[in-house]
Each structure stands twice: as structure tokens, then as C-alpha cells.
Amino acid sequence: EIVLTQSPGTLSLSPGERATLSCRASQSVGSSYLAWYQQKPGQAPRLVIYGASSRATGIPDRFSGSGSGTDFTLTISRLEPEDFAVYYCQQCGGSPGTFGQGTEVEIK
Amino acid sequence: EVQLLESGGGLVQPGGSLRLSCAASGFTFNTYAMSWVRQAPGKGLEWVSALSGGGTNTYYADSMKGRFTISRDNSRSTLYLQMNTLRAEDTAVYYCAKTLGYNWNRAMDVWGQGTTVTVSS
Numbered sequence: 001e002i003v004l005t006q007s008p009g010t011l012s013l014s015p016g017e018r019a020t021l022s023c024r025a026s027q028s029v030g031s032s033y034l035a036w037y038q039q040k041p042g043q044a045p046r047l048v049i050y051g052a053s054s055r056a057t058g059i060p061d062r063f064s065g066s067g068s069g070t071d072f073t074l075t076i077s078r079l080e081p082e083d084f085a086v087y088y089c090q091q092c093g094g095s096p097g098t099f100g101q102g103t104e105v106e107i108k
Numbered sequence: 109e110v111q112l113l114e115s116g117g118g119l120v121q122p123g124g125s126l127r128l129s130c131a132a133s134g135f136t137f138n139t140y141a142m143s144w145v146r147q148a149p150g151k152g153l154e155w156v157s158a159l160s161g162g163g164t165n166t167y168y169a170d171s172m173k174g175r176f177t178i179s180r181d182n183s184r185s186t187l188y189l190q191m192n193t194l195r196a197e198d199t200a201v202y203y204c205a206k207t208l209g210y211n212w213n214r215a216m217d218v219w220g221q222g223t224t225v226t227v228s229s
Contacts, residue, residue: 001170035215037153044203044222045145045153050215057217088153092213095167097143097155 002027002091006100012108019076021103023089028069033093036065036074039102040085048087049074079105110134110218112204117223124194124227130187130204130220137185138162141207143216144178144189146200146225156202157189158212167212194227201225 003026013019023034031052037045047056049065052072062077076083084107089100116128130142144156157178158167166178177190187204201224205216 033213037216039153044219045216046219047215047217050208050217056215086152090153090155090215092207092215095158095212096169097158097167097212099145099153099155102152 001096002029002094002098004089004091004098004100006087006089006103008103009101010104010106012106013079014108015079015081017079019074019079019083019105021074021076021087021089021105023067023072023074023100025070025072025091029072029091030093031068033091034065034067034072035090035092037088037090038083038085039088045088076105081107110206112206112218112220114202114204114220114223117202117225119226119228120194121229122195122227125190125192126194126225128189128191128202128204128223128225130189132185132187132206135206135218137180138182139210141210141212141214142178142180142187143205143207143212144187145203145205145216145219146198147203147222148197148200151200154200158207159187160212161210165212191225194225196227199225199227 034052036049143158201222206218208214
């Protein structure tokens with residue numbers, strides 16, 4: 001099973017600041033198989049990035065994904081109030097699919 | 109509009125069974141793999157199971173193998189999760205999700221609102 005470790009656990013930032021979230025895999029993951037999701041309290045997750053760097057439908061261009069192999073990054077260039085949420089990375093390159101433990105982006 | 113609607117959650121005793129359903133609409137159901145993901149209270153997301161578009165290939169998290177069975181009825185555009193020998197640690201909100209492709213190994217782009225399963229005596 002591929003283990004995904006996200007860091008930091010919590011990111012305290014102000015609106016307008018840049019957020020950089022990390023996802024590290026215990027073994028190499030093909031870029032096609034790495035995704036990022038956003039989840040707000042009481043809501044279902046929402047796909048943000050798939051294939052490591054492709055934005056999902058309706059996702060603004062302040063969100064970007066990068067990385068390969070075992071190290072992946074989600075960047076939010078300028079935080080908007082609606083971006084404060086928990087973000088999860090997920091790999092689907094090997095069964096079982098696995099999620100990271102999540103990074104909470106909170107308002108400072 | 110693409111939509112997923114889960115049902116079938118509830119309170120069940122340890123060792124009991126439950127079958128979850130997920131009714132899909134707004135897309136060609138049999139051309140997409142489908143998945144179940146769960147979230148225990150206050151915890152993160154946990155991938156549970158996935159099924160290819162044709163229903164031939166199934167995949168499970170290790171802790172669910174032998175207890176959970178994923179299936180689909182493409183004529184009814186419905187996904188199922190049969191859960192047996194339930195444990196307290198299976199208590200969670202269960203989400204069904206559509207993947208981006210026919211095979212399971214793609215991101216999940218549409219999610220239902222979830223159905224709550226509580227395992228308790």
C-alpha cells in the first residue's frame with residue numbers, strides 16, 4: 001500500500017497570501033494518478049487537481065499542482081476567503097487507492 | 109446535471125449488515141468507474157472500494173476485503189456497497205464518487221452528499 005504523508009498538518013495564513021501544500025508518497029506514483037481534493041465542513045470533497053497538474057472543471061487558476069515521483073505540491077497563489085478548507089492528496093496508481101491525512105488551511 | 113444520491117445508511121449492530129445504494133444521473137453511467145470513500149467522525153478520507161465501468165474489475169482496501177462487496181446495475185445507473193460483519197470502526201459517512209474514466213485508477217470528479225453508517229449496540 002502506498003502511504004501518502006501531507007505537510008504541514010495545519011497552515012495558518014491570511015487572505016491574499018500564498019499557500020504551499022506538500023504530499024509525499026512512500027513509493028513512486030505516476031503523475032497521472034495523483035489528485036488533490038478540497039473539503040469544507042459538512043460538505044463532500046471537491047476535486048481540485050487531477051493528473052498532478054490539471055485543474056478540474058470550475059477550479060480557478062490560482063490553484064496549481066506540480067511534482068512527480070514521490071513529491072507533489074499544491075499551490076494556491078493568493079488565498080481567497082472561500083479557499084480556507086482541508087485539502088487531501090490521493091493516489092490511484094496502485095490498489096488500494098490511498099489518501100493523505102489532510103492539510104487544513106486556516107485563517108490566521 | 110450530473111448527480112449522485114446515496115441511500116441506505118443507518119444504525120446497525122456490530123456484526124450486522126447493510127447495503128448502500130448510489131443512484132446516478134446526468135451522465136452515461138456504464139462508461140465510468142465508480143468508487144466508495146468513507147470518512148469517520150472527525151477523521152480524514154479513506155478509500156474503500158472501486159469498480160470499473162463494466163463492473164468486471166473490483167478493488168478494495170485491505171480492511172474491507174472479504175466483508176464488503178461493491179457492485180453496479182448499469183441498467184438502473186446504480187452503484188451498491190454490501191457491507192457485512194460490520195464493526196464499530198466502520199462508523200462513517202460513506203460517499204460514492206464517479207471517476208474520470210472507465211478504469212478505477214482516475215481521480216474522482218463528482219461526489220454524492222454521503223450517507224451515514226453508525227455501528228453500535
